Amino acid sequence: MTENKYARVRLISKPGNMLKTIYTACRTCYSSDSPLNIYDCENAQDKEKMLKLIKRVISSGHYSTIEHIQVSFAISNISRACSHQLVRHRHMSFSQKSQRYVKEKGQFEYLIPETIEQNKELKEKFERFMGEISDFYGELTANGIPAEDARAVLPNAASTSMVASLNLRELIHLANLRLCTRAQKEIRILVKRMCDALIEEEEWLKEYLVPKCERLGYCDEDKSCGRKAVRG
Numbered sequence: 519m520t521e522n523k524y525a526r527v528r529l530i531s532k533p534g535n536m537l538k539t540i541y542t543a544c545r546t547c548y549s550s551d552s553p554l555n556i557y558d559c560e561n562a563q564d565k566e567k568m569l570k571l572i573k574r575v576i577s578s579g580h581y582s583t584i585e586h587i588q589v590s591f592a593i594s595n596i597s598r599a600c601s602h603q604l605v606r607h608r609h610m611s612f613s614q615k616s617q618r619y620v621k622e623k624g625q626f627e628y629l630i631p632e633t634i635e636q637n638k639e640l641k642e643k644f645e646r647f648m649g650e651i652s653d654f655y656g657e658l659t660a661n662g663i664p665a666e667d668a669r670a671v672l673p674n675a676a677s678t679s680m681v682a683s684l685n686l687r688e689l690i691h692l693a694n695l696r697l698c699t700r701a702q703k704e705i706r707i708l709v710k711r712m713c714d715a716l717i718e719e720e721e722w723l724k725e726y727l728v729p730k731c732e733r734l735g736y737c738d739e740d741k742s743c744g745r746k747a748v749r750g
């Protein structure tokens with residue numbers, strides 16, 4: 519698993535009127551004006567003005583305002599171990615390649631964790647082992663075992679792909695947890711690529727799509743990486 523060949527990510531959907539939508543949600547809470555008028559008002563053309571209010575509202579913890587923004591990512595080349603970690607996030611929506619309906623043909627694709635990749639001898643053993651699993655999987659399906667049962671022998675390293683969608687509040691939460699060095703490297707890379715893809719289009723989100731210590735100002739983990747001082 520090298521960083522380059524790992525986690526292919528593309529942002530495939532994001533509202534074009536993202537700032538205006540959040541701004542309208544924010545202003546609606548504090549204005550006697552209707553959301554329609556707020557959406558159409560002059561301030562909603564001024565990016566700096568909108569950002570000023572939005573950032574103030576986010577920093578006060580008024581997070582419902584950013585739940586209106588839904589983004590979707592096309593993700594491939596991640597391991598089932600990684601996808602299992604991702605699907606623990608309950609406010610995300612997933613459509614994942616099925617190991618029931620999609621039968622593996624020949625050697626199934628898999629990701630080699632970096633620590634194993636770096637050890638020549640163990641990497642060779644790992645690859646041999648994946649080959650043996652693949653042979654046995656092929657033997658099972660050739661003998662009429664359906665893919666949904668033959669998959670029982672496939673490893674956590676098996677490659678998978680999915681479309682994943684989430685709202686902006688959940689993306690910030692995901693970033694805060696999974697960009698932390700306590701998260702496993704594979705999911706850290708994946709989430710970083712998701713965040714980078716969005717930041718490329720919405721630069722203002724850079725300060726929110728960070729490990730939690732950056733937002734807290736301290737580390738709340740038992741084992742700190744030293745990036746921030748541990749909470750006293």
Ligand SMILES: Cc1cc2nc3c(=O)[nH]c(=O)nc-3n(C[C@H](O)[C@H](O)[C@H](O)COP(=O)(O)OP(=O)(O)OC[C@H]3O[C@@H](n4cnc5c(N)ncnc54)[C@H](O)[C@@H]3O)c2cc1C
Pocket residue numbers: 606607608609688691695696700701702
């Ligand atoms: C470094 C690391 C190590 C981990 N190790 C393990 C492990 O060893 N074993 C394990 O099982 N999991 C482990 N996890 C997964 C972890 O326990 C969470 O399931 C996962 O991170 C999802 O986070 P979440 O529940 O905060 O967020 P989400 O599911 O994304 O939900 C976001 C927020 O919504 C709220 N929320 C969602 N659902 C509920 C609910 N039912 N009730 C109340 N509030 C809710 C909470 O405020 C939550 O923080 C680990 C996660 C990390 C980052």
